[in-house]
Amino acid sequence: MGRRPQGYVYQRRSDGRWVAEITIKGQRHYEYAATEDDAYALLAELRRLALSPAATPPRDQTLTVAAFAEQWLASASLSPSTEEHYREMLRRHVLPKIGATPLDQVKPQDIAQVIAAGKAKGPRIAEKAYVVSHRLFQVATEWGIIGDNPAARLSRPKVEAAPRIVWTREEVAAFTDAMLADPGQWGDLFVVVLYTGLRTSEALGLDWGDIRLAHRSLTVQRGLIELQGRRFVTRETKSRASRRSVSLPDQAIQALLHRGGFSGPVFRYEDGRPPSRSALRSALVWASKRAGVPYIGMHGLRHQHCTMLAWAGVPIKVAQERMGHSSPLITLSIYMHVLPEDHLLASELLDRLFEAG
Template structure:
């Protein structure tokens, strides 16, 4: 046997009946007295919960809206024991709570959700550098445009207009638009954040999964700034007297990232086996140093060295012994490319020094990261298998390496055509 017992669940009424009897005024037909408004609130909450009985037990039944797919009403039954009064109190409490939650969801904006709910919840799971990147993109590029939009009213066209605006004039310094890679990163932030919102019932569906975002372009292009082997050799020869010479040499000869070079410890270096083990990265977040485990699983890798690079590292270790009385060459935890006092080198210091050295050399200007692109480009042009280059760079797959350096492939294909023609000619 089942019986439903509707009850009036109080929400916002005045139990003492002290509200003034305000009459409706003819000049203001939209003004109703407060007792009617309170009654509407009670009626709304009453529709959200009631008490039902099955056998000798009572249940608080809470209305949870309609299913967006089937259109059927959804209700959740909460066991409330054998006492009707307890069931009524539970139903009133749950209905009021759902009513308050519904009001909060309806007034929740995109900015409040991203900055006060979603991003703080990710602080423990994201790397410090990733968290800071999310925070800057949200503050600089997302909230100024769509931050005031109620989260439940956010639509794909809101996001598409945001992406178009960022592409046209999205730079914070007002000098133009953001590059497609940055806009794609912003799109991915929104997609992940709105996926979480959908899972929590704050929105019905994720508009970022429908909105069109710019396609990610290869990280390098035919106009990427890389040096030839002769230019790289000229630069390295010209910096032989600089304290960062060994760090620059190792970077150019391994393709390691800036953070990986500065995160390298002596325990990661096996000079006898001519091998480096890349296991961590030193990054700057708000100019503070943080050590991470690298960008991905494949970023943690072993890199073979040539005899010249090994000899330079041996000489660098001897120099560290001379310049720092407290340096212990047998301490595996010491940073390889540290400051004279043994403290880690800030990444910005290395980049600034590199920029000055490039300007002094008279060579075409490139960024520090372009040493990595130069390493990969020279190896690919020399016919090194893509898989080997991918492993040295720590890319996720050889396919990513091919997509990133596809501008190098046409020249290699031409050489392959000539090689095949020569094979046929020799066989004739």
């Protein structure tokens, strides 16, 4: 006698719907419900159908790429922003090409078509479409649904990184002076990010209870993440690297004192709303013009901070912990930027090393 099908019920984080899922003869079948009770009722019906010899399966037993993608994302432990990114890439660039194809019939040439379509929209789209496809089929392989990953037989599309703009010391000073003299709506936020290296989500997640001005430090405990439709979700910091204490230089303290309030979230509009990505971008574009410096973006301020740490001679391990990186290699390879004057300094130091006498 075969094993009695059990199944289980869970709630999707993406939209809050409840899912009743059961495996029958190696194939997963699932139904959706608005409430947990309804999902359990559906699961009971799925079990009854599975045990009935005359009953037909509740769904086509051919598991398509689109159906598996939904199963994967509904059960995966992903951050809200990562899940949203995966869903968007799948919806726009992957599933239109191979969504209706049975999962076990996808060939490397099918993935190649997805990549080719992405290249027509830009090299970055092609790379992201490949990454999401590779992950999806890798999970299907790990779950034992398919024998191997068809995307693994293709090379990841290469994307030439655009040169990142890095401010000179004079430009950092000009921007800082302009923001501290007249912060406007978000100039104090820009200065805090520039002098602490916080991620934008970490800065927006700050509460005054996280800041100890008397001790010149703040603690990163959470991030406020913007999803599509200007929806925001709070995510508690889980990794050891991201959960950290950051010391505050004078410039950051001045910016925080300007913000005032000292209770509740730090960076909000007067009505309590957090600023959106587009609002911060517009404000930073204007602030950069006012200070007479190139626009480098919110993430560019974080990059700039790590470069400033290098200028100050901060040890790489300290810089890594301050930035919240999981590895010093990330700090070195991504965030440490070299300016022309740094090469001149290297020559000067060598000259001093070999000076006679």
